[in-house]
Amino acid sequence: MNYEVFGEGEPLLILHGNGGSAAGRYSMIPKLIKHHQVIAVDARCHGRSSCPEGDLDYFDMVDDVITLMKKLKHEKYSIWGHSDGGILGLIIGYKFTHKLNRMVLSGANARFSGLKPELQAFVKKYDQVPDPKMRKQVALMAHQKEISMDSIRKINVPVLLMVGDRDAIRMKHTMEIFEALPMANLCVLPASSHFITNEKPNHIIYWIKEFKKPFSAPSTVEIAKKMAKSIFEGN
Template identity: 25%
Template sequence: MSDQRHEVQYLTIHGHRRAFVRVGEGPALLLLHGLGCDHTTWDPVIDALARRYTVIAPDLLGHGRSAKPRADYSLGGYANGMRDLLTMLGIDKVTVVGHSFGGGVAMQFAYQFPERTERMLLVASGGLGPEVSPGIRAITTPGFHQLMGLLTLPGIRHAGVLGLHALAASGLKPARDLGEVAHIYDSFKDPNARHAIRHVVRAVVDWRGQIVTMADRAYLTEAMPMAVVWGRDDAVIPVRHASNAAALAPKARVEVIPNAGHFPHKDHPERFVKIVHDFIRSTQPATYSRARWRRLLKDGQVGPIGPLAPVPDIDTA
């Protein structure tokens, strides 16, 4: 797998610059990164996926090289932005792959635009349970912006980034994802990025954990192939949320990767690419039917959703 950087392209949509990478040919894959990350989180897998697919990997608004305006950072706003980006690129339908917060965007995209979604693959995704790491909840607290302003002063930030990278290289399982954390921490030197991330998190997380859930709409996955991938050692969003996905969407394929953290596509890129390819090769793309969607809405989940019942552990073989 290659970790090389890819050419970044730009489009202006609704007055805001959107950065993205487009490589390869074939059926379209839309790769959506997580909170505080950017398209480079997919670098270990982009080249391999591009041998079979047209890969679109954007920097979501407020992230990476995309603009960071005072704007709509809701899941619905992000889904609309992805629709408009794909429209400008002349791409009608995609298999959408979302990691962490990007998984929430992927679910919202599939819900809002089923006619443009062929499949959905969620990677350590938000929206499958309330639990989330204390670090993410802390972003919602008063004073976060000011504190990060101090912690990202040049000398402090440099020492912090070096320390996180050193811990990530230690081989300790709890520290495996700290290289990505260092990248996110470094990005917070931009006050506009801090503002954007705070707005993003407040839209989906409060002091009790995740607010947004797919539980009330999971029955709609009957109309669309769905797969879920998780790292067994995820310290950001618990791996048991993969079992929640299996309970909410019994037809979904669920795979938990041993010896992987919150970024299984980076920990085991070859295996991840194989999972994506096997999922696409063995499923038929969803075809949108307004009548079927209406029937699902009328006959689907009725009433409030209670706590999820316990389900057996997902096989990690």
């Protein structure tokens, strides 16, 4: 598996989307290394990593990343995973929680039906893709094994769940993941598609930096209760 390390500081693993690579994040790395040591990974059958025989599987790809995390021997890692990388982040989140600080996950789905129907129809045509490598990559999405909400409830580190308001992921599915995560903030980027890394790179960089602050989950209900008590009870 190909991976590249940039800078020093708190380790930030970058996990790219389907068909992408570490190289696709090069333009963002100079700003990220001001606050992190960036570890950019090429998933198997992507970028400069090898492409083994047989079908691709997200759980095998997670095992690759966990093996790398063990090899690099950092005490804790933060993760930014987009699309397929966000799927890997969800799985790493409950399988390897003790080695995580926090995660920013953008455009992630926990099952194939989380994609909008038009995208499902496209992905199901993977066997018509001429390029063998790309065919395997698209088939990966079509054959996604479901990540249960019970598994997602085990992710006990802060997660910033990010999605474009015109994303490939159904908004109600994003909300399902958000509500299952024990420590999550939600970021919906306006006028944004699934390809937010191209459309809004500075927004992503800002939120990766901002999410290093202590996790906060203010409750409007609790604030309203206190206001009501003050209004109606006079204290």
